Amino acid sequence: MSHSPSLPAKVRARDINVHYGDKHALKHVDLDIHAHEVVALIGPSGCGKSTFLRCINRMNDQVDSARVTGLLTLDGDDIYDRAVDVVQLRARVGMVFQKPNPFPKSIFDNVAYGPRIHGMARDQAELDEIVMTSLERAGLLAEVRDRLDEPGTSLSGGQQQRLCIARAIAVSPELILMDEPCSALDPIATARVEELIDELRENFTIVIVTHSMQQAARVSQRTAFFHLGELVEVGDTEQIFTNPQHPLTQGYITGRFG
């Protein structure tokens, strides 16, 4: 167990509903995410796990037809409060996407992008420091130290995804959302990213959406199972995979459907 229930939750979701136009994509979801834990969201395609993830940094704001109701707090502050500036929220909640999406810029500029737009560095030396530390933490520095000027798109898929992780942690977020971060990677690159997730847990809280149950079992402390827009079951990862309480969960993790 990595968290103590007595601590207040980092993210607290209460009765979250999401509609895309007429479609009720997420139904009455209650979920707590505690600091310094990795929470895996699993479930069949279209079950609402990515939708829930994208509520936490208000990425759903980009979708015109999306409507979110319910209470979602980060450190006790309502994320959907009118007073919240979505720019500041996203600086606190980083995101890594399914497909590596480095900007068409140099490796250095990719990592420096966030610190620059948020004015985090007073001078070049400080910016260098942030970029180097982020690359180091993402386990990429050794591979790219000599070619920071090359375009980020010249890296391999796995390196690109670690570059995107470095880019996310350069802003020093408290929470990192990962939307199937390994689905476009080969097994070796996947193993490298999974190791990285485990190391990052020391400093960050991580929510990861994954289709691979082995991955959920390897990297997460707690697992939430979604089905048809509802949160069916949430619990310690070990318990979910060895002794699921709900028949749907059992059916899914044993491969009977999904």
Next chain:
Amino acid sequence: MQLLVLSLVLLALTALGYRLGRGRALAVIDCHPRHLHSLPSYHGYWVAMWCGLPALLVLAGWLMFEPSLLRALVMSALPAELAGLPDERLALVYNEVRNVARYGHSASSAAVADAARHYASLRQTIFAAAALAALSLAIAGLVYARSRIHRQLRTRNRVESAIRVFLIAASLVAIFTTIGIVLSLLFESLRFFQSVSVSEFLFGTSWSPQMAIRSDQVGSSGAFGAVPLFTGTLLIAGIALLVAVPLGLLSAVYMAEYAAPRFRAVVKPLLEILAGIPTVVYGFFAALTVAPFIRDAGTALGLTVASESALAAGLVMGIMIIPFVSSLADDVITAVPHSLREGSYGLGATKSETITLVVLPAALPGIVGGVLLAASRAIGETMIVVMAAGLAANLTANPLEAVTTVTTQIVTLLVGDQEFDSPKTLAAFALGLVLFTITLALNMVALSIVNRYREKYD
């Protein structure tokens, strides 16, 4: 009329060939298409081709060679008093013979009337021969092809290779036309450069293309330094780009990133209408509305502005090429993957930061390509500058003065009666060659930039 009837008969024969070929193929295998190598209709097409193609070739040959053959035969039969005339007179006589024979003009002499009768009868004979040859070839082809049909005949492959030849021929027409235009530009330019040196043309600063007709004429020595034309073209095209690039780019950013879909659906076609306005309309808009306005405004400010200022032509041309920039820029901005935008938003970037720092750099190659295409359009544009820019070849960078452009000069050089051995006329070809080279180079650079960009995100 005769030709029309002949063509219809041949067409009917070809259709008959299709029916017969198809019917024959079905008869050969007792209506079991599985036993044939090719579908029955391929056999039909094959017979139709054997029937129609040779006849078509004969007709084409007749159309091409009939006039010269007729002329040779009629000329050789002319009486001695006409045949002895010099060549130019002879050509006139032949013209008269033709007019008498074909359009019933009255002949000026008995010899011409005789020749006209001869012409008419020869013409009938040649046509009859051609028609007979075409028809007999068509029938022979039909009979031959039909008799060749058997179970294993690979008509599908033959028909398809014939179709491929047609397609190749169609594309070759365009290619050879281009090559022909380039060669004619090249050879006429070479003739021009025999009288005016290349360096004088490319680097001379004085342009006054009036040649002396008599050797004692004064003031018309002819100067073919094209630099004022090039600078004038660049000045006007530059002004046009100064107008079109910012306006086009900003409207593209608005359309692609900010505009609501319904607004975009209405406004984007409206913007593209600008490209559909005939350039001659832009031309008189520039000459009659914008130029006087600029002149009056300049006078009010105490500036001397020419009635045909570069500014007026450039401004209107800039409006005309806005759609080139905005439409292409809009396409490439929309083509920037959504994942890049999300990556930027996910880091807490605002919309404008995302656009300026991520979307525009990613779209830059395509935008540059669009600007280059617009530039080549601006340099080659003729109608607006003919109407709104001046004719005076001033070497100036002042947009308030009148300048002239390469295209305007080509038009003025070639309008009216011309002699095709004077440097004045040939200069137009040299200017055309320069223009062609520049726009070709711009287009090639633009397209290669756009293509390289497309490869990256597909």
